[in-house]
Amino acid sequence: MKQNILVVGSDNVVGSRIVNTLQTSDWATAVPLQQASDLSTYKLEDVTGIVNCTMGGPAAILASAQRLFETVKNDDDRTRIVHLSSMTVYGSVNRKVDENAHLLADLGPYGAAHIRAEEIVNGHLNTVTLRPGCEYGPGCPQWSVKLARLLQAHRLGDLGIKGDGLCNLIYIDDLVNAVLTALRLPDLGGERFNLSIPSPPTWNEYLISFGIALGAVPVRRITVRQLKLETRLYALPLKLAEIVTRQLKIGATHPPPAITPSFLMLCGQRIQLDSSKAERLLSLQWTSLAEGLKNSAAAIFENSLVDSKHL
């Protein structure tokens, strides 16, 4: 008999990929839920696992974690929770970090919300927490689609000293595999796992390689002056335009993406997620960066999300 797995956040790219993968498996049936408030409509006795891949702002992350905990708090830790957190819980550190590293809420409300959300859901002892780096791959909005648009527009490229940070990438299929393994393996309750490819590239290396894969060549060297303009002058109006467009649900209209100060800060941060525990206990195999970039670029062109005239 197949197990019922609830997937909270099923409308985002990670959630939908988890749902699709579960649906084609021979051991589970996925129950997609857009938000945690939908949990109340299901009887927990029929459920063996819940995946929480809620994305969004700090309030949404916290509300989801709270609702999830409320739902399972009386089930004697029977239900396996797989909670997707974020590498932002490590704050602004510039070194290699394993799962025991001190958490630091110095990157603003988003990181603080993830730290608190982890605390909340881990009140349930059968919770496995995954801390992925930057999810990339076909359809990944933040680290593939948006970056592709910026690279095609030559607003991003080689960032010089500003892109010297380490880019802790995780290919979307690898993330889905990690979630599925975390659902099934016994005795993982309370464990936390970093998820990022070993030997991550620098942001410059990632952006240059992705630019080449997209045919956005020659990849431009972006001056510090231009980055200042982007983050100090253009970012706010572009972000507002993005929010308005989203709120008004203007279908195919995509305003130019913003290059935010927080993104630029991340590009300079030399944090490296130590994912050896995930390799060991979750038996993860990493998709190579070359393969991941090839697939990401192919999906971009297929979906015509960016101009492919250069290819």
Added chain:
Amino acid sequence: MILDARDFPDGHSLTSDICVVGAGAAGISLALELANTQFSVLVLESGGLKPEQETQNLYAGTVVDERLHSLPDRYRQRRFGGTTTIWGGRCMPFDAIDFEARDYVQHSGWPINLDALTSFYPKANQLCEAGQFAYTSTSAFNKPLRPMIKGFRSLNFSTDTLERFSCPTDFGARYGNRLETAQNVRILLHANATSLDLDKDGHQLNSVAVTTLPGRRLNVRAHQFVLANGGLEVARLMLASRGVHANGIGNHHDVLGRYYMCHIAGTVGALTIYGPLDSVWNGYDISDEGVYCRRRIALNSTTQREYHLANFVARLHHPRITDPAHKNSILSSLYLAKFLIPYEYGKRLHGDERADLKTWLKHIRNLSMGPFDAAKFAWHMLRDRRLADRKFPSIIIKSKANLYSVDFHAEQEPNPHSRVTLDHSVDALGMPRLKIDWRYSKTDVHTVSKSLELLATDIAQSGTGKLAYDPANLEYEMTRYGAYGGHHIGTARMGTNPTSSVVDSNCRVHGIENLHIASAAVFPTSSQANPTLTIIALTLRLAQRLKNMLLNT
């Protein structure tokens, strides 16, 4: 962590696993490679984060013939980042033949071959921000490039090899932050290494004496020491450290400071390419990563052996700027604006002849004939060089008459009589100043004259053009501006025999257990290639060795 030696009390002692003297291309590359390891690293830098005249004056010295070699405080920068703060950024690896002992190039031959550096070159390329390690047009580009000279075929020369250009990367500005945040690295600014102090047996370096310009003295102890303070300063510091060995450290056999090389370079001839304007391409090609690349005319190794020539490359160049006969408004505008151009890049603009009023007027007339071309060029240089982070590397003029000159860059034969020694005068810290006696040899003249002869013949035989030059005047032309500035090579050469070399194949000073050199000073020969990329590759190789040594102890 970045510290300032002036903040420490007089007599203070510092310790570290590895002490690196100098924070230029080599010192910073070494520190980066050792960053975030278990070993503590202390980098001593004479200068600060900005240029300081008083510190720069410590480089002052004398030259025997100023027409042949610029003064020692030119083409070098004594500050964090070293000479990478002003370099041109040209990168290319050495060729396999450069490492060989060639009986027709006196004192040639390295104790290592190209394979020893092959695995380190890509990382060196990365540090220079010069893109992938691909130095032929076929490996660097997915599609065929337009021919350099349409129809040119030669058995002696290749037009397939490339030089790639760094931004040019200022290593201090680019990597300072990375070193500052590394847990195990300390950079000590305003720390002048003034003496290397050996143990009483003279086999072990105990400490480096450090002096600040205000006169404080510090002492640095370490397990391993690396001198990364440049091809001239390495020799100076070792020659001046006479506490145990009277002739200086590593100088039992009077080799230190000798075999001093630069490159033989010049611009000669009138090269006319037949056919339409698109028969020739003398500009840059931009790789997918955005790196400027340029092809050269490179003398192949078979021809070098056959005619007993050292290594040689040539590029298509614009006519000599100083001579208004070129009738080019852009070149004349450069001539007229030469006072705005830094010495290191402007030397060839100034020329060696005295410009009279007539010459000036001719340049002004040239400019008035093409003011729009000059304005367009000025805009291009402002946008693509002055304001760009990745700078357009040099002046490229597309001739409207397919008329060019040949800019050559040749290997110099090692010569024991070409040398640097200590002068009687001292600098503000009491260190003896350098005296430079740079010399070239008949082999150098032969290399240039025969190579140009072969090139002229091959161009004529392929029916693509005509290279005219005056062979009788060639020696004058190749030394018109003296030794190529900024390439200081060979003063502490590498070899297996301590009687004819200063360091062994691992860059360790013969007879001193814990003293290494990361610099072009160790190159036994100069190649045709600019030295920076190979300095860094050799430094990365040394870093690996140091890590292994410290792990084993």
